Amino acid sequence: QVQLVQSGAEVKKPGASVKVSCKASGYTFTSYGISWVRQAPGQGLEWMGWISAYNGNTNYAQKLQGRVTMTTDTSTSTAYMELRSLRSDDTAVYYCARDMRYSSSVPSYYWGQGTLVTVSS
């Protein structure tokens, strides 16, 4: 069965960076892309970006351009999302999610359990 297991909760200070991992299993990792979605406390879903696990191509949300980097390690079937220059409004639960279909970055069908990132001085 397909599983996406994310790394644990993080507490960071403003200005720091965070790197969240998402380990995939149960399917051929390079056949599907991974999206990252975040949700601030009590707020809605925010699409952050997408990475092709096949060739590493990325598509980032305009508001995060320059602060976010998404990568994959095909040897370990793991996707990573790094967010830099953290601010208090980056406090959120961060989800990774796998594409439902090959060659289409939406919709997302399988989701990780979420990683809470708290930014606080």
Next chain:
Amino acid sequence: SYVLTQPPSVSVAPGQTARITCGGNNIGSKSVHWYQQKPGQAPVLVVYDDSDRPSGIPERFSGSNSGNTATLTISRVEAGDEADYYCQVWDSQGVFGGGTKLTVL
């Protein structure tokens, strides 16, 4: 950037039909996907490509999309359907609507 507009809340009695709208400029020309999210859980895809259901999603969930409005319809609403619902489209990047809280009275 493309904007999707959802009503903040919809209330419905058990057994009735809930309709949740998602407005966007000419959204009928795009594929719309709908997610259900219960408190403390990851989202679950309930409708994709306007009106298709993933395996395991009850037939009570259906969708339509035309003009400037897409609609998620939940028939014979049950208490367990109480959740937040989000629409999503692709417009050079992913876009989510603001979400609608469905309350079952």
